[in-house]
Amino acid sequence: MDQMKSCLLHHQNVRMRELLTFILESTLPIKTFFYAREEDFRAQVQLRKYDLIVCDEFSDNEEFKSTFKDTNANNLQTPTLVFSKSGVGLELKNLQFLAKPILDTQLVEVIKNLFFPKKPNVLTTLESFVPVRLELLKRFKTNKVPLFLKLSDQKFIKFLHENSPVDKEIEARIQEKKLHELYLERHSLDEFIMDYKKEIFSQEAWQATSWEEATTKVSLNTELLQTFSMRLGLNETLKEIAEKNILISLQLAKTHPELNKMLHHFQKIERFGYADHCTLTAFVCCYLSSKMGFIDELNLRRLTVAAMFHDSTLTTHQYENKKKYLKQISTKESLSSIDVEAIMSHPVLASELLREWSFSPPKADEIVFHHHEQADGTGFPMFLSAKTIPVLSALFIVAEDFVNEYLDSKGLFEPHHYIKQKTSIYSKEPFASLFEAFKPDLEKLVSN
Numbered sequence: 228m229d230q231m232k233s234c235l236l237h238h239q240n241v242r243m244r245e246l247l248t249f250i251l252e253s254t255l256p257i258k259t260f261f262y263a264r265e266e267d268f269r270a271q272v273q274l275r276k277y278d279l280i281v282c283d284e285f286s287d288n289e290e291f292k293s294t295f296k297d298t299n300a301n302n303l304q305t306p307t308l309v310f311s312k313s314g315v316g317l318e319l320k321n322l323q324f325l326a327k328p329i330l331d332t333q334l335v336e337v338i339k340n341l342f343f344p345k346k347p348n349v350l351t352t353l354e355s356f357v358p359v360r361l362e363l364l365k366r367f368k369t370n371k372v373p374l375f376l377k378l379s380d381q382k383f384i385k386f387l388h389e390n391s392p393v394d395k396e397i398e399a400r401i402q403e404k405k406l407h408e409l410y411l412e413r414h415s416l417d418e419f420i421m422d423y424k425k426e427i428f429s430q431e432a433w434q435a436t437s438w439e440e441a442t443t444k445v446s447l448n449t450e451l452l453q454t455f456s457m458r459l460g461l462n463e464t465l466k467e468i469a470e471k472n473i474l475i476s477l478q479l480a481k482t483h484p485e486l487n488k489m490l491h492h493f494q495k496i497e498r499f500g501y502a503d504h505c506t507l508t509a510f511v512c513c514y515l516s517s518k519m520g521f522i523d524e525l526n527l528r529r530l531t532v533a534a535m536f537h538d539s540t541l542t543t544h545q546y547e548n549k550k551k552y553l554k555q556i557s558t559k560e561s562l563s564s565i566d567v568e569a570i571m572s573h574p575v576l577a578s579e580l581l582r583e584w585s586f587s588p589p590k591a592d593e594i595v596f597h598h599h600e601q602a603d604g605t606g607f608p609m610f611l612s613a614k615t616i617p618v619l620s621a622l623f624i625v626a627e628d629f630v631n632e633y634l635d636s637k638g639l640f641e642p643h644h645y646i647k648q649k650t651s652i653y654s655k656e657p658f659a660s661l662f663e664a665f666k667p668d669l670e671k672l673v674s675n
């Protein structure tokens with residue numbers, strides 16, 4: 228292909244580099260090259276043989292400046308895109324900063340405009356099978372889409388069915404054939420990369436975002452969270468993680484046009500209102516995760532993001548009247564009103580928002596999708612039975628149910644009554660174990 232461009236890519240994070248390589252090569256006529264060591268990368272920059280340079284800002288600003296100043300002094304003039312949190316104060320020809328956290332869609336757009344401005348349909352010229360390098364494949368625990376072997380430019384045969392594990396045996400079979408890549412069908416590209424992409428981009432976004440920035444725009448009900456954490460015995464570290472995750476998710480939500488619109492809920496102090504509902508749910512989710520031993524970083528993030536945005540498509544009126552509408556849904560009366568329809572569809576709509584949002588951790592959308600399912604199978608949208616509800620979704624359901632009762636009681640929460648009422652509802656797994664873990668601490672919540 229004569230318009231094929233070469234790109235020198237540099238990023239310290241190997242997984243990010245692999246992912247960007249895959250995204251660029253599968254969506255644009257680009258071949259990427261990378262060198263793991265910074266000095267090798269700098270040497271390659273001086274070689275002046277690439278059409279484009281894409282790199283993450285160096286940790287050492289001076290070194291970074293000298294690399295690109297030399298470059299320009301030599302009149303290389305290679306277009307260079309740099310991921311940067313703040314820009315490094317350089318005004319150099321052909322050097323453009325892309326704000327961190329990184330959005331792959333933005334990167335692809337910038338490169339498209341740079342090299343293919345008059346060819347918006349450049350994608351259609353790409354092949355219908357997309358190569359996936361073995362090192363990227365190995366990152367996937369399970370491969371969601373079928374993968375193919377290339378026999379010739381025209382002939383591809385299925386090598387691996389969808390939902391098959393990419394394990395050592397498969398790796399050995401691929402290496403035995405002396406292959407470095409398999410192929411997937413272009414139409415399954417998004418499905419293939421979705422969760423992995425979210426994992427890497429949300430991780431990067433979390434690292435590039437400072438929670439302190441969010442505190443100026445957000446009024447968290449710290450008194451409620453403090454009291455609650457003290458009574459349940461939420462340890463300081465976990466409390467801090469939960470609070471930072473809440474603030475970072477709100478900060479990142481500013482980058483999303485739809486989520487940005489609902490941030491006003493968190494900018495006003497409204498006792499027991501929308502913000503308290505979300506933040507307390509996030510806290511209870513983190514607390515229950517620690518009780519169950521699910522405290523890896525990613526789980527805490529996905530639960531917090533789910534807690535912050537699970538009701539994000541509801542209007543203030545719909546949120547404030549949700550109890551009435553939920554009752555109408557359970558008794559199947561007046562199901563045709565706009566507000567009832569909005570309540571019935573909000574788990575699906577809010578989960579779609581998170582599914583499309585690169586900064587949302589993987590599976591946060593799944594938790595949101597199921598947050599109105601019920602342990603007795605009477606929930607929606609899927610009417611799932613207890614055993615078919617994924618465990619993190621079940622954890623979220625238990626947490627939110629408790630938060631609703633706790634906030635509705637307006638300070639007069641009666642744990643014994645609550646435990647009695649819920650024990651039979653939560654009799655099946657995974658709810659039974661979750662509630663069992665919760666019970667002893669619930670008893671401490673007796674109102675003074």
Ligand SMILES: [Fe+2]
Nearest residue numbers: 504537538627
């Ligand atoms: Fe909710």
Ligand SMILES: [Fe+2]
Nearest residue numbers: 537538598599
């Ligand atoms: Fe909801």
